[in-house]
Amino acid sequence: MENVRHLEPRDQADPHGQMRDDMEAELDVIGGCLHNPRHIPSVRAILQGGDFARPAHELIWNALGHLYDTGAPITPVALRIELESRKQLTRAGGLAYLVQVGDHTGGGEPAYFAEKVRAASDLRAEADLGRRIVQQATAPDAEPGTAVTFIDDYLQRQKERAAGRSGDPADALLAELLDASSLDNMPTLEPLVGDLLHLDTLARIIGPSGHMKSFVTIDLAGHVGTGMKWHGHHVRQGTVVYLVAEGARGIRQRVRAWEKHYGQKMHGVLFLPRPVQARGPEWDTLIEAMRRLQPAMIVIDTQARVSVGVEENSNTELGIVIERMDDLRRATEACVLLIHHTGHVGEHGRGASAAKGALQSEMHVSKKGDSAKNIVVTMKVGKQKDSEEGADLQFGLKVVTLDGEHKPDGRPVTSVVLESLDQRPDVPAIGTPEWLVRRLDTDRVDMRWGGPRVIEWCRSRGIQMRKDKIEEAIRIRKRRGSFEELQDARNDLPPDLPPSTFNQTPPDLGGRSGEFDENPRSNIPPQTGGGQGDGPSKPPSPRSPSREGGGVGEDEKNTTPDTPLCTICDTELQPLRAERGYTTHLGCDPTTGSHPNTAA
Numbered sequence: 001m002e003n004v005r006h007l008e009p010r011d012q013a014d015p016h017g018q019m020r021d022d023m024e025a026e027l028d029v030i031g032g033c034l035h036n037p038r039h040i041p042s043v044r045a046i047l048q049g050g051d052f053a054r055p056a057h058e059l060i061w062n063a064l065g066h067l068y069d070t071g072a073p074i075t076p077v078a079l080r081i082e083l084e085s086r087k088q089l090t091r092a093g094g095l096a097y098l099v100q101v102g103d104h105t106g107g108g109e110p111a112y113f114a115e116k117v118r119a120a121s122d123l124r125a126e127a128d129l130g131r132r133i134v135q136q137a138t139a140p141d142a143e144p145g146t147a148v149t150f151i152d153d154y155l156q157r158q159k160e161r162a163a164g165r166s167g168d169p170a171d172a173l174l175a176e177l178l179d180a181s182s183l184d185n186m187p188t189l190e191p192l193v194g195d196l197l198h199l200d201t202l203a204r205i206i207g208p209s210g211h212m213k214s215f216v217t218i219d220l221a222g223h224v225g226t227g228m229k230w231h232g233h234h235v236r237q238g239t240v241v242y243l244v245a246e247g248a249r250g251i252r253q254r255v256r257a258w259e260k261h262y263g264q265k266m267h268g269v270l271f272l273p274r275p276v277q278a279r280g281p282e283w284d285t286l287i288e289a290m291r292r293l294q295p296a297m298i299v300i301d302t303q304a305r306v307s308v309g310v311e312e313n314s315n316t317e318l319g320i321v322i323e324r325m326d327d328l329r330r331a332t333e334a335c336v337l338l339i340h341h342t343g344h345v346g347e348h349g350r351g352a353s354a355a356k357g358a359l360q361s362e363m364h365v366s367k368k369g370d371s372a373k374n375i376v377v378t379m380k381v382g383k384q385k386d387s388e389e390g391a392d393l394q395f396g397l398k399v400v401t402l403d404g405e406h407k408p409d410g411r412p413v414t415s416v417v418l419e420s421l422d423q424r425p426d427v428p429a430i431g432t433p434e435w436l437v438r439r440l441d442t443d444r445v446d447m448r449w450g451g452p453r454v455i456e457w458c459r460s461r462g463i464q465m466r467k468d469k470i471e472e473a474i475r476i477r478k479r480r481g482s483f484e485e486l487q488d489a490r491n492d493l494p495p496d497l498p499p500s501t502f503n504q505t506p507p508d509l510g511g512r513s514g515e516f517d518e519n520p521r522s523n524i525p526p527q528t529g530g531g532q533g534d535g536p537s538k539p540p541s542p543r544s545p546s547r548e549g550g551g552v553g554e555d556e557k558n559t560t561p562d563t564p565l566c567t568i569c570d571t572e573l574q575p576l577r578a579e580r581g582y583t584t585h586l587g588c589d590p591t592t593g594s595h596p597n598t599a600a
Contacts, residue, residue, distance in 0.1 A: 022117070023054060024104075026054060026113075026117050030057060030061055031103065031106055031110075034074065034101065036110070039106075039110045040065065040068045043114045044065070046111060046115060049065075050121075052117065053120065056092045059083070059086075066082060072281070072284060076098060080098055129150060129151070192235070192236050192238070192296060193223070193233055202322070202329055202359050202360060203359060203361040205340070205364075208341065208342050209341055212418075214301055220297075221242055222258050222262070224240050225267055226266065237296075238268070239294070239295040239296055241295045241298045242270065242299045243298070243301060245302060251271060253413065255269075257417050258417050260400050260403070261398065277306055278307050278321045283327075286328070287328050294334075295332060299337045300336065303339065307321045312350060315352040326358065363381055365379050372416055373399075373587030374585060376396060379395070381393075393420070398587065399416055400415055401413070419586060429581075439567065440454070440457075441477075442567070445457060447478065449474070450474065568584050573585065
């Protein structure tokens with residue numbers, strides 16, 4: 001056997017020695033990058049976290065990469081804090097092991113040791129392939145050719161990994177290219193609020209100062225947190241985190257008003273009543289906290305308050321802020337919704353234009369009007385990156401009085417909530433029996449009144465309707481239920497509605513003796529002080545007769561007013577409500593339960 005060379009002791013395989021060498025190479029990679037972070041990109045082009053044989057090294061490498069990506073200082077202390085925030089310090093070997101990692105410098109060339117780590121990883125993959133082939137081939141039910149599938153899978157996997165770790169940036173980029181059929185595997189946008197907001201996107205609401213941006217956003221947050229439809233738009237329920245970086249003291253009143261209006265708590269919404277600076281170290285803490293919470297929406301109110309010191313007109317500086325917002329989005333896959341002010345001129349967000357390119361959605365909010373009952377808030381969808389821009393949304397304001405809260409001078413504490421002008425209830429056409437029913441209910445007319453009393457009531461208010469329509473309205477009211485039942489249905493209305501006057505004795509409205517006997521449809525007994533058939537009624541309104549229904553008196557029967565008047569307070573309606581068929585101000589509409597003073 002002269003042709004056989006006997007192995008000397010130094011030539012014999014030493015698996016334990018090889019393992020020690022591999023571990024040392026891994027430590028030199030991590031330690032070298034810890035001391036010289038500029039090597040991290042070149043090492044990343046060679047290997048991935050899964051190439052480390054020791055799981056603790058993969059955890060440390062991933063934490064190190066996160067510090068580098070976020071621009072945080074890369075020091076042993078920062079690495080320890082990052083691992084602690086991930087609750088991985090113990091699994092990574094503890095503080096003592098991090099000290100040991102820091103003792104390795106990689107000789108200033110961690111990329112050299114990265115090649116060794118990559119080669120060891122490839123050899124382990126090949127050894128694993130060999131074991132699988134042997135196990136398959138020696139199994140009791142083994143069939144020839146079955147193990148070939150293992151080889152095909154291995155080769156494909158190695159091809160994909162090599163493309164991403166070859167060290168050639170062009171190869172890595174080519175590996176990311178997708179053909180047309182592969183696009184179907186990409187996740188689609190998941191709606192959060194109708195077609196307006198989506199998960200895993202960056203969105204923004206802009207508008208002039210004091211134009212109800214925060215009210216709109218609180219309304220959105222409340223509906224997402226509770227899962228209710230948002231004014232007719234589908235909502236995906238999820239936790240909302242609201243950073244109240246501006247106007248924190250007023251947030252409680254707005255939330256309490258929303259809860260009273262909808263009759264439920266604003267569940268699922270959490271508030272942080274202070275700003276967190278996007279370019280400060282606490283932003284990383286916020287990202288980690290939100291990563292653990294996994295909310296569906298994160299509201300930042302306002303963009304300016306979390307980017308103090310940033311030159312808004314600099315695309316470079318603002319671009320860094322937007323990238324930090326994107327870090328928050330990537331970590332949580334939530335909809336990150338910013339609130340931002342517009343400039344002095346135009347409808348564009350204040351500052352540089354770098355932010356708008358990163359946005360999936362942008363909405364502009366503005367208001368017109370000078371008091372709660374005639375203000376109209378308009379939300380204009382200014383940008384939808386991947387879909388058609390929707391129609392404008394318009395809202396009125398409802399004044400809500402907070403129970404048990406008063407100002408120092410005794411006045412009640414109030415706030416407002418949004419009510420959609422697009423999703424309005426069905427309004428009967430003027431002059432129909434249904435319309436008259438609503439007018440009679442609004443004035444709290446006794447449901448027991450018969451035809452003569454109602455006809456006289458209509459005449460006193462300039463309402464011209466045929467007798468058969470008036471009688472149909474009376475029948476509708478009587479079929480619907482008793483006056484007491486109607487009162488029970490109104491028990492949930494606010495206490496600031498005008499008091500009912502239906503039980504007051506009416507003045508003489510021209511009734512004559514014998515009218516009760518001649519009109520058997522009227523079942524109201526005679527009362528002292530009035531003619532037969534007179535019943536309890538409300539005294540005539542002190543205001544000028546309404547011009548609804550085409551008549552306000554003999555001199556104006558055939559005139560048409562330029563601007564319709566509110567049927568409750570007799571002041572002009574805003575044109576938008578008149579065009580949409582409303583006959584009252586939003587604040588005066590009895591169906592909303594709100595009746596603020598005209599001066600409110």
